[in-house]
Amino acid sequence: MGHGGNIYRFAERLGCLPEQVLDFSSNINPEQAVDLSCLHDVKLTPYADPDYGLLKQAIKQRYPAPAGADMEVFNGASAAIFALLRSLQPKDLVLYAPLYGEYAHIAGELGCTVQNIDRFSGNLTADVSQHSTVIFVNPSTPDGRLYEMQELLAMWQAADCTIIIDESFLDFGKTDSVAERIADYDKLYVIKSLSKFYGCAGIRIGFIQASATAIKQLKRFEPAWKLSSLDMAYMQQALANTAFIAQTRQQTAYWRDLLHQALQESGLFDKIYPGQANFLLARLKNGEDGHQLQTQLEPARILIRVCDNFAGLDKSHVRFAVKDEQAIARLSDSFRNIN
Incomplete structure (x- = not known):
């Protein structure tokens, strides 16, 4: 499976409803900041604001940037990645792998020369080509470092x-964004996803922070009305729930510890990577096949993410999203039923 979260294909194969699937493959917060009832009064007749004024104001309040910086919103972080790389048209691309597969995909589409640097080798300070475009994900995926x-x-x-820094999972901890460095370097871009932390994968909103000049250049080829009135109204309400931030961080840390314990006690893995995001990467003992583990978990309707399509990883690497206590207990029970 190229990406986590395809519960529809999984459910069709098992002959169940999508809502009956326990999805550990998709690293989305299981809690939401606001209820969908907040959309009841949204008017659908007029066109949405093509400048996204109220949404951008809410984002800038939640994610401050230095003077001279600006931001642009997109229909999800994936759309932001594609738009940025199409705009930059990099010749030489440096990818710190393993990382989100969309980067390698778009590099291939654009005909970039790609240099992969293996993060797991510990050689992060390997030389990069002058004037190249660097992509780094922090916290990383799929290991959450x-x-x-x-x-x-x-x-x-x-x-x-x-420099492109993808901070889609940074909100799950207290670490500061590198966006403050935009004031010192006008070739720095920061990508953010809002759907992961705010638990709303169906609300497709991501954004890019960069210098005002860089954002102006990026927007030249962007269409109006990328986001719907419903997307914007929901996210404005979610961003306004500031208590949700500390609550989610504390809850994620607690559930992540429970998940780590469940993976450890299963006896199936020889390594569990110490992640700081809302997922954990684990490696099966003796190079065993993650796809086989997926098959063994199917009677419990549990979907996991086999990471063999990440550069440098193989079918023994599997990722589990952080879920609530009940879901983790169900995963533990399923592990015990594996012969």
């Missing part, structure tokens, strides 16, 4: 690189 960025940013800046 949180990196200290200052030395890396200085190294890339010294090579006059265009």
Whole structure:
């Protein structure tokens, strides 16, 4: 499966309803900041604001950026990735892998020369080409490691690189964004996803922060009305629930510890990576097949993410999203039923 979260195909194969699937493959917060009832009064007759004024105001309040910076919204972080790389048209792309597969996909579409640097090798300071475009995900996916960025940013800046930092999972911890560095370097772009932290995968909103000049250039080819009135109204309400931030961080840390314990006690894995996001990567013992584990979990209607399509990983690597206590208990029971 190329991406987590395809519960529809999984349910069709099992002959059940999608809502009967326990989806550990998709790293979305199981809690939401607001209820859908907040959309009852949204008017659908007029066109939505093509400048997204109220939404952008809410985002800027939640995610402050330095003077001279601006932002643009997109129909999800994936759309932001594609729009940015199409706009930049990089010749040389440096990917710190493993990482989200959309980056390699669009690199292929654009005909970029790609340099992969293996994060797991520990050689993060490997030389990169002058003037190349660097992509780094922090916290990383699929392992959820949180990196200290200052030395890396200085190294890339010294090579006059265009720098793209994907912070789609940063909200799950208390670490500061690198967006404050935009004031010092006008070739720095920060990508954010709102659907993951706010538990609303069906509300497709992501955004990019960069210098005002860079955002102006990026917007030249962007269509009006990328987002619906419903998307914007929901997200404005979600961003206004500031209590949700600390609550989610505390809850995620607690559930992540429970998930780690469940994976450890199963005896199936020889390594569980110490992630700081809302998912954990684990490696099956003796190079065993994650697809076989998926088959063994199917009677419980549990869907997991086999990570063999991440650069540098194989079918023994599987990722589990952080879920609530009841879901983790069900996963533990299913592990015990595996012979």
